[in-house]
Amino acid sequence: MSTATPTRPTSRRASLDSRTVVDPPGTRRRRSVPRLLGGALLVVLGAVAFGVIGLRADPGIDVLAVARPVIAGTQLGDADLRVVHIVPDEDLRVVRASERSTVVGRTAAVPLAAGALLTTDQLGTVTDPPPGQSVIAVGVKTGRAPSGLAPGASVLVVVVPQSGAADTPPQARAVVRAVDLTDSSGITVVSLQMSAESAVRIAAATGDVALILQNPGR
Incomplete structure (x- = not known):
């Protein structure tokens, strides 16, 4: 005599085992918060470390x-x-x-x-002008110097001879030390630094002084 094996309980148990377990919404949110905080902390620590390394690497x-x-x-x-x-x-x-x-x-x-x-x-004892250099003042008429001439400019000083003179005009390279305000007669006093030899030659020359602005590398 054969005995029938009941199958309904087994089917029910398999059905229960195959069901997907889903966490409640609140549980998933609680698990994600620590991860977000941890990631933010890592970002902050990385930025701080980068800043410290940058400061240590600055050679200035x-x-x-x-x-x-x-x-x-x-x-x-x-x-x-x-x-x-x-x-x-x-x-x-x-x-x-x-x-x-x-x-x-x-x-x-x-x-x-x-x-x-x-x-x-x-700093220290005055050494101006340097050895071998002199500073002279020249009167420059309107139109004989570039506009906006300022201290530090490199210029070629040319003493324009009187009309009819055939001699080569005296000239010398110089650096502008100071530019005074133009007076009522249209004369601007310019202080120039140049070699001592050139200073004597320019100061002794007769004629109108003209200043030609030049590139200091020339």
Whole structure:
């Protein structure tokens, strides 16, 4: 006599086992929050590490620069200096910003241009003009010099001879040191630095002085 094996309970158990388990919505949200926080923390830590490495890799230093034009022989004041950040050159004897207090009150040995880096050899006993150089003043008539002529410009000085003169006009290369205001007669007094020999030749020449602006590399 055969015995029938019941199959309904087995089918029901398989059906229960095959059902997909789905987490409640609240559980999934709770699991994602820690992951988001962890990712944000990693981003912040990476940014901080990058910033620290960047600061350590910066080879620049803070040094002193000239804030405004300073005449040779003038005692430097705090307002004459400003701080700039540069990558230093080994051959350039710059003054660090931390030495500012020791620089104030010292004498400028040479004229200092605004924006120029301050170096140790620019301070101390006045050495202006340099050995072998002289500074002379010449009167320049209107139309005999380029407009906007400023200190530091390289010029060719030509003394235009009187009418009818056939001699080659005296000339010399020079650097403009100062430009005074034009007076009522139309004369502008320009201070020029040039070799001592050229200064004597130009000062002794007769005629009108003309200034030709040139490239300093020429």
